[in-house]
Amino acid sequence: MRTIRIYHSGPLTAGTEIELEAQAATHLTRVLRVQHGTELMLFNGDGHEYRAVISRIQRNHAWATIEDAQIIDRESPLNITLCQGVSRGERMDYTIQKAVELGVTAILPIFTERGAVQLKEDRLEKRIRHWRGIVSSACEQCGRNRIPVIESPTSFDTWISSQDMPALKLTLDPNASSTLGSLQPGHKQILLLTGPEGGLSPREIELSYQHGFHGMRMGPRILRTETAAVTALSIIQNLYGDLG
Secondary structure, three states: OOOOEEEOOOOOOOOOEEEOOHHHHHHHHHHOOOOOOOEEEEEOOOOEEEEEEEEEEEOOEEEEEEEEEEEOOOOOOOEEEEEEEOOOHHHHHHHHHHHHHOOOOEEEEEEOOOOOOOOOHHHHHHHHHHHHHHHHHHHHHHOOOOOOEEOOOEEHHHHHOOOOOOOEEEEEOOOOOOEHHHOOOOOOEEEEEEOOOOOOOHHHHHHHHHOOOEEEEOOOOOOOHHHHHHHHHHHHHHHHOOOO
16 A cells, blocks of 8 residues: 655654644545554655654544654755746646656746736735645655745746856747757756746846856747646756656
């Protein structure tokens, strides 16, 4: 049977009993229908896995006793920040989920000229919480014990003006002459800029070049925003990271 992995946002210590968070407890009791003594693996983003067993169940509440902890490192050797133009609903959700599975360190949602998503403050906060839930769920599935950061969304112009950090900076541009395979190995810190459904505007692409980004094309076909990000991350991890 596949090991049940549950994210818990609070502290975890071997030899203690904790009450699992409401969403996790509901999933365990209603969906998986776990019983007293069921084994599971807990993690909270500190790099450890905590072996635990269900110790109590009361309706939709569940408690687990933590038996031991061990450091398990499944992180990529690359420090990748995905700078993603905010796309609609399920497309953005899919991009975030797969980016986590592919080992990104952080995801920065960016509001771009051609982006169709405009969020007021209250809706933006709700969306950020939704995205963070996708991140933790993806970590449960793929075995990561550190949680990638969802950074605060920002406008393209505000973000690009601050891009002076040393890193390999890449812009996905269908009109670029270079490909990801032409990059020289050895880069460990990478910023990957991808556009929303309508792509980055010519002005945004040019601004990225002025701030040290290198244009990269993904082949002769135009890819959807979620396909482009996932494909680029897969290529980068295969060539320079820990895939393949």
